[in-house]
Amino acid sequence: MKKHILLLLFCTVSFGLIAQYEFTMVHDCNCSPVKSQDNTGTCWSFATSSFLESELMRLGKPEYDLSEMFFVRNIYLKKAENYLLRHGKAQFSQGGLSHDVISAFKYGGAVPEAVFSGKQDGDLQHDHGELAVALKGMLDALISKKKVSDKWRAGFEALMNAYLGTPPEKFTFEGKEYTPASFAGHLGIDPDDYVSFTSYTHHPFGEKIVLEIPDNYANGGYYNVPMDDLLAITDFAVEKGYSVAWDGDVSEKGFSSKNGIAILPIDTKRKDLFEKPSTETHVTQELRQLTFQNYSTTDDHLMHITGVAKDQNGEKYYYTKNSWGAISPYQGYVHMSAPYFRLKTVGLMVHKNAVPLEIRQRLGI
Numbered sequence: 108m109k110k111h112i113l114l115l116l117f118c119t120v121s122f123g124l125i126a127q128y129e130f131t132m133v134h135d136c137n138c139s140p141v142k143s144q145d146n147t148g149t150c151w152s153f154a155t156s157s158f159l160e161s162e163l164m165r166l167g168k169p170e171y172d173l174s175e176m177f178f179v180r181n182i183y184l185k186k187a188e189n190y191l192l193r194h195g196k197a198q199f200s201q202g203g204l205s206h207d208v209i210s211a212f213k214y215g216g217a218v219p220e221a222v223f224s225g226k227q228d229g230d231l232q233h234d235h236g237e238l239a240v241a242l243k244g245m246l247d248a249l250i251s252k253k254k255v256s257d258k259w260r261a262g263f264e265a266l267m268n269a270y271l272g273t274p275p276e277k278f279t280f281e282g283k284e285y286t287p288a289s290f291a292g293h294l295g296i297d298p299d300d301y302v303s304f305t306s307y308t309h310h311p312f313g314e315k316i317v318l319e320i321p322d323n324y325a326n327g328g329y330y331n332v333p334m335d336d337l338l339a340i341t342d343f344a345v346e347k348g349y350s351v352a353w354d355g356d357v358s359e360k361g362f363s364s365k366n367g368i369a370i371l372p373i374d375t376k377r378k379d380l381f382e383k384p385s386t387e388t389h390v391t392q393e394l395r396q397l398t399f400q401n402y403s404t405t406d407d408h409l410m411h412i413t414g415v416a417k418d419q420n421g422e423k424y425y426y427t428k429n430s431w432g433a434i435s436p437y438q439g440y441v442h443m444s445a446p447y448f449r450l451k452t453v454g455l456m457v458h459k460n461a462v463p464l465e466i467r468q469r470l471g472i
Contacts, residue, residue, distance in 0.1 A: 127382045128368065128418055130442055135414035135426065136350040137164035139172065141439030143432035145233035148201030151322070151354075152178045153430035154409035155208035155456070158352040161413065162296060162458065165348055171294070174218045176225020176233070177287070178208045180271055181215040186324055187246055187263055195250045198324040201239050205352040205409060205456040206303055206327040213298040216287025222278045225271045238270040302462065302472060305329040305454045306337050308396045313470065318454065320406045329454055330470050334392050337452055338445065341412060341425065344461035351412040352456040353427065356404045361447060367435035369427070369443040371450055384418050390449035398450060406453040416442060 139160040144153045152175040163171050182203055190199040225233060245266060249255050277286055285293065310316040315328045332340075341351050361370040366381040371388045388394075398404040414426035424442040433439040459472050466472075 128384065128442070130416040130418055130424065132426065133415045133417055133423075134345045136161055136345060136348055138350065138411070138413045138428060139164075139170055141428060141433045142175075142430060143232070144175075144430045147179075147233045147235040148239075149175060149179050149203070149233070149235070150430050151203035151205060151409045152176070152182075152208055154411045154428075155205040155352050157411040157428055157430070158205070158350055158456070159208070159212070159296060161350040161411070163294060165350075166295060168295070172220040174220045174223045174225065176271055177218045177223045177274060178211040178215075179203075179225065180267055180274060181211040182207045183242060183267060184260075184263065185210075187242065189324055190246050191250065191255060191259070195247060198321050199243050199246060200322070201235055202322040204320075204322050204325075204327060204354060204406070204454070206301075207325060209298045209301050209456075210325065210327075212291055212296065216289075216291040217294065218275065218278065218285075218287050218290060219280055222280060223272065223274050227270070227272055235270075238267070241266055241270075300458050300460070301456055302459050303327065303329045303454055303456045304332055304337060304340060306332055306334045306392070306395065306452075307399055308392060309400070320453065322406060330472070332466065332470070334390075334395055334449055336466055337455060338448065340455065340457060340462055340466065341448070342415065343463045344457050345412065345415050345425075347461060349458050349461035351461070352409065353412050353425075353452065354406050354409045354454040354456075355448075356406070356451040356453065357408040358405070359447070359451065362441075362451075364429055364431055364441060365435055367437035367441050369441050369447045369451075371444060371446040384420050384422060387444060387446040388450070390446050395450055399453075404451055404453065410441070412443075413440075418442075 139157055142153060144150055156173045156175045156178065160171055160173060186199050190197050245263060249259055277284060305318050310331045312331055312333055314331055316331045317326045318329045344351050360375040361372050363381055368381050372380060372385050373388055377385065411428040412425045413428050416424045416426050418424065423445045425448055427441045427443050429439050429441055462472060
């Protein structure tokens with residue numbers, strides 16, 4: 108647990124040593140170690156699996172290492188079913204969203220990483236480049252025939268098994284025998300406790316909507332709330348020991364996994380962009396909407412917010428666990444400024460008890 112740790116980052120320049128960003132942790136949630144999604148588009152599973160692992164610690168359970176690729180495999184199958192039923196007029200890719208993991212947990216269960224890693228013997232890292240092409244190629248070939256037999260599922264699963272390994276029907280973990288369903292039950296997580304939020308004005312506030320983003324193949328629902336509610340929910344959650352699954356855009360020049368900083372500076376051409384705090388863009392609800400509709404903000408990455416920090420000027424940052432390995436001075440974490448959060452957050456998922464009471468009552472959660 109990382110409480111009230113002063114994080115100092117220094118950089119050597121030609122005229123000597125100068126102080127950079129200084130972060131002090133204000134609130135910090137328990138979480139598991141940083142992992143890497145490697146050469147895959149499965150950030151959604153890594154971020155949400157990490158979120159569930161934090162939930163287990165919050166519930167007083169031991170630290171678990173859940174298999175991200177077990178969830179991924181089950182969602183590949185669900186996406187394939189949807190793709191075939193829609194005659195190829197749907198999304199089939201490596202991407203996904205937090206509610207996909209919750210859905211996979213609910214209907215397919217869970218297994219530990221030690222039981223199903225998603226790697227075959229000799230694989231040094233995850234790589235779904237060829238797998239994704241092979242899976243989609245099979246589906247497109249079936250659709251082109253204009254007739255699909257009931258054998259497609261067995262063939263599709265065999266193809267996944269060739270790349271990911273065969274998932275267990277039963278397994279032994281810490282001396283006890285489980286199925287994926289019984290292991291999920293053993294963990295004690297109720298999938299119905301988790302809710303998602305977004306904030307866009309092309310839908311009415313206060314309603315549950317289907318957000319029009321490519322990876323929302325399952326038409327998952329989000330409570331649409333004003334932008335300030337997104338911050339209120341995240342602040343309240345972390346203060347109370349709940350972490351937050353975050354979905355948003357990391358394509359901005361102010362996002363640097365190498366430096367562990369995500370900011371929205373007015374001047375993006377500053378040479379010292381990641382060396383010291385500066386004035387950031389004022390974000391309005393209108394600007395959020397504009398960047399979403401003109402594709403400046405897209406849901407290209409999911410991460411896991413596990414804390415809140417402040418810089419030397421007292422400005423707030425969300426301490427965010429990435430899934431690109433233990434890089435950056437913060438070992439894989441990114442300090443996301445409040446302005447960046449306001450503009451670039453597409454959606455959030457939290458435990459329903461992590462939502463402030465006033466917002467819960469207003470939405471009927």
